[in-house]
Structures are given as structure tokens and as C-alpha cells.
Amino acid sequence: MNQVKEVTFVVLGGGGRGSMFSEWLHRHTGHGRVVAVAEPVAQRRKHIADLFNIPADMQFERWEDLLARPKLADALVNALPDRLHVNSALAALESGYHMLLEKPMATSLADCERIDAARRRAGAIVSVCHSLRYHAVYAEVKRILTGGAIGRLITFDQIECVEPM
DSSP states (O other), X not given: OOOOOOEEEEEEOOSHHHHHHHHHHHHSTTSXXXXXXXXSSHHHHHHHHXXXXXXXXXXXXSHHHHHHSSOOSSXXXXXXXXXXXXXXXXXXXXXXXXXXXXXXXXXXXXXXXXXXHHHHHHTOOEXXXXXXXXXXXXXXXXXXXXXXXXXXXXXXXXXXXXXXX
């Protein structure tokens, strides 16, 4: 029987999305393990570090400090605020990481193209993720609405509540 190598991750951003991905990995042991975290809010950083017993020297307040180190893991979860995606993604790709990049990929088309060019140069996998797409709440809302529970649907506005910084 072939043994599958556990994938190691670093997490940039320990807010809602970074914490959610880390907690998922913690609950689903064998899929991956977080070995380093960068998050400016100490309580968020500690939460992820405690889940995986991450030593103090692998906990960073700034993402730049984590990415200044030699490559620490197989892949990187980039859950930083949108405005930080381009610089952190470019640095991660230059460091050799495969990356799960939270949506939006970047805040301009030009920056998306820069990330894609860096991905091509690095030969890396970059997956842009909309983590709520498959959330049980949204699946249930879709089921109810398409099932006709409120009649014929004309329009639908969905506003995503994102936690404050």
C-alpha cells in the first residue's frame, strides 16, 4: 500500500478564512498540517499555533517575515486582506510555494496578470478559492429558492458579511 505524504502548509492571515482553513485541516487529520502562521493579531495567531503546536519561531506577526525565510512548507494559504494579495502572492511564488489564494485574486486585472505570470515562471499551482460557495448555508438557500418556496425568483442580492479588520 502506498503511503500518501502529508502536505504541509503555512498560513498567511489568521482571520476568518485563515482560521477556517486551519480548523478544517485540524479536524481532518491526514490531509495536511499547518507548520507556520503569519498574522498581526496575537490572539488569532495563537489560535492557529495552538491547533498545530506551532513553535514560537514559526509564528510571525508579519507575512513578510515568514516569506523572508527559506521555504517552510509544501503550500501556502493566502488569506490576507485583498489589498495585500498581489505582493504576498508574488513573494510566495518566488519562494517556491504552491498556493491557495482567497478571492479576489487581486484588486486589479493588471495585478491578476502579474500573479499569473509569476505562477507560470514558478511552475506552481495557484488555486483561487471562494470558500463560501459550498458552505451548507448557501447550499440550503439555493435549495429553498430553486424549489419555489417563495415563488418565482426574479432577482437575488447576496451581501457577504466579512469580519472587520
